[in-house]
Amino acid sequence: GDSVTQMEGPVTLSEEAFLTINCTYTATGYPSLFWYVQYPGEGLQLLLKATKADDKGSNKGFEATYRKETTSFHLEKGSVQVSDSAVYFCALLRNTGGFKTIFGAGTRLFVKA
Amino acid sequence: EAGVAQSPRYKIIEKRQSVAFWCNPISGHATLYWYQQILGQGPKLLIQFQNNGVVDDSQLPKDRFSAERLKGVDSTLKIQPAKLEDSAVYLCASSFDSGEQYFGPGTRLTVT
Secondary structure (H helix, E strand, C coil): CCEEEECCCCEEEECCCCEEECEEEECCCCCEEEEEEECCCCCEEEEEEECCCCCEEEECCEEEECECCCCECCEEECCCCHHHCEEEEEEEEECCCCCEEEECCCEEEEEEC | CCCCEEECCEEEECCCCCEEEEEECCCCCCEEEEEEECCCCCCEEEEEEECCEEEECCCCCCCCEEEECHHHCCEEEEECCCCHHHCEEEEEEEECCCCCCEECCCEEEEEC
């Protein structure tokens, strides 16, 4: 079945460091891919998305490119801030007649000042 | 635009008791989802509604969990009786037609 695999956390970085969180997926067809972010005590928020191969999603300095050849959607940011500390979820969306989203396990990011 | 509302935010109950959660989706969103998020894991879909009909409830433990969405707007999720392993955050989300989901803040349930 369809699945999403993320790198295990926690990831601990110093402020202004470069961030990469790896995400790979297994799916039939051509799913849409998402990154959601969850701040402490809050629900998930959509961070960025890509709907087809080679699309790049971007938001708030974060980027991810839909790579069909490697079935990956890695999240990157050039310079992280303390406020980026959160849990990041990679997800895929497939249309099975009602849209089904499958989430990865999440990667916790700690950014130190 | 108001977001997805959920209540209560926190609930503590003893095992074998019952509990209910409420969700009000974003106005106009036809699809409503209930997820269970156990600590350290990603959200797991429990049930998905399209208007007031069930689209997917394949992972809902139907012997103890039930959900309804009367009139295709608000929804309630009930657990009866609760078990220790039901301790989790219950997330409600809604979407219009693109599949992009908007999440509420969640209800943190602790079963003792």
